[in-house]
Amino acid sequence: MTLDPLALPTSAADWSAWFTERTAGELARATELVDALRAAPPADPVETLRRWDRAAGHLGNAAAAGSLFGNVHPSQEVRDLADAAEQEAQRIGTAWGLDRALYDVFAAIDPADVAHDLLAARLLAKVRDDFRRSGVDRDEATRTRIAQIRERITELDQEFSRVVRDDVRTVRVTPDRLAGMPDDWLAAHPVDEDGLVTVTTDYPDSVPVRMFARDQDVRRDMTIAFLERGWPATEPVLTELFALRHELATTVGYPDWPSYDADVKMIGRLNPVAEEARNEPSRSIPAFIERIVAAAEEPMRRDLEQLLERYRRDFPDATEVPGYDYNHYAELVRAERYDVDSQRVRAYFDFTKVRQGLLDVTGRLFGLRYEQVDAPVWHEDVTVYDVFRADGSERIGRIHLDLHPREGKYKHAAQFTLTDGVRGEQLPEGVLVCNFARGLMEHDHVVTLFHEFGHLLHHVLGGHGDWFRFAGVATEWDFVEAPSQMLEEWAWHADVLRTFATDAAGEPIPAELVAAMRAADDYGKGIYARTQMFYAAMSYWFHADRAAADRGEPVPDLTERMVELQGRYAALPYLPGTHMFASFGHLGGYSSGYYTYMWSLVIAKDMFSAFDDTDLFEPSVAGRYRDRVLVPGGSRDAADLVADFLGRPFSFDAYAAWLAR
Structure with missing residues (x-):
């Protein structure tokens, strides 16, 4: 079966109608499948689990669209629709989890009857655990209260995210107080009619100001404004x-x-x-x-x-x-x-070159090819790529890169799901949402880009199994950062950086500068x-x-x-x-x-120890890592995936040695 990516609207005017139709349709399909399952479950228990999984997939499609577009769409109307759709998906999921008749369908399945299918057996155990954790065994009044709590939690989570996203604070200063700032940054921040420069708490402003501005009062004011976002609301x-x-x-x-x-x-x-x-x-x-x-x-x-x-x-x-x-x-x-001057380092990291370099590096590492496509997007800044196996034999997903700040957009860096991938059902599509400068980048931001792209790769490579529940980044939550943290290592290696990090004259970044950068990075x-x-x-x-x-x-x-x-x-x-x-x-x-960021960093350092620093692209190691850690998605416990790759359980030793050196 040939699968096509999700068709997005071609004009801004169509977005509200498209979003409403998309989410309503997914929620209706999910509800229809579950209603039928509750009324007359199939005789085959594996088929029962499959229909439940497909229903959850449709519900996930609606929730994913709500989460993504509530954070990135430029239209407040669409963001509001998205937030409402995410709330409704959460409400339906909560109702399922508290439905005793639905629980009885799965309680009636004998685990021995699905033992021949390891993933079906894994799913059955997880579904039963989900019901237990949902409170399905409580009395009716308690279940009603649980539903109310979950609905309110979703509302509060969205409100918290909205306030943080929208609370952009500013500091206005005279241009002489910005001594030390890079020339390209100053050029992007002209003096207004009042003779002042406005600096915002968005990352492309606040990070360079706190790093380079020589005026201590400016650094203090910028830091206070940044730390006070969201307060007291x-x-x-x-x-x-x-x-x-x-x-x-x-x-x-x-x-x-x-x-x-x-x-x-x-x-x-x-x-x-x-x-x-x-x-x-x-x-x-x-x-x-x-x-x-x-x-x-x-x-x-x-x-x-x-x-x-x-x-x-x-x-x-x-x-x-x-x-x-x-x-x-x-x-x-x-x-x-x-001897590391970040302004000198920045000269080698032009955004456009970095973006292409990232694609080249990860394509070589994991046997992939990216083809930019002219597809509908929610903002002109977004670039879209279809992902193929390197031999061109198969399109395996689509990625959307939304990498520059704007009003009303998510303020940090994250990978969002657009669709989970399941063989024969739908291709995996993911969205990288970041807030980088359009010109020269700090190397820290290059590392962040590699990190977040690691999530995107995990989502795409792990999106070709038979179950929505195990698609993509579906491992335990305290493991999901490990693959991304490990990919950061490629943004620190001279041989890798020299393939795309070049200055205005086209000269690649000197290996000795990269060595100094690594030594300097150990500081702190x-x-x-x-x-x-x-x-x-x-x-x-x-x-x-x-x-x-x-x-x-x-x-x-x-x-x-x-x-x-x-x-x-x-x-x-x-x-x-x-x-x-x-x-x-x-x-x-x-x-x-x-804590999961540090927990997963311990694992990432251990996994990286399997690679040879003299050849980070060695095919057998990279291929083994891709196929044994990323491709399986959540079909096995994370500890087992790592042990399969390393040939042993993960340990604290590599992290401790790195921290102490």
């Missing part, structure tokens, strides 16, 4: 969100939300702490945080000593470096100690690890703290708790009066699981 939203998550978790039998969330993740099954307390798998999260904190202690102290030594040249009496000066002085350390990783553990602790404790009310104790104030956790875990001090948590978007989708 999101505090009551988050407070209610955390409370409802806790109520949901305890209602279905867990002690708190982190335990509910971790129960279906790697950390809930593999961390030794969880073996001692299976009813509280979340105990593994603070144990993991403390392990990273201990491993990062000495590297962090080395980083801070170098930073403070440089800072005291300008501020002799300083006892610490404030957060608003960190990026600037870390850049000076790298420039002076490692202790600070980075501790900062990440501060974020992970905040993510965990904001949720775990809700249990205090069950014990008759006061629940900590969010700002006070954030300040306390920053003091305990972070390398850099709290900036008084700021409320970073108010725009910490991961409190939405990742909830209590921000």
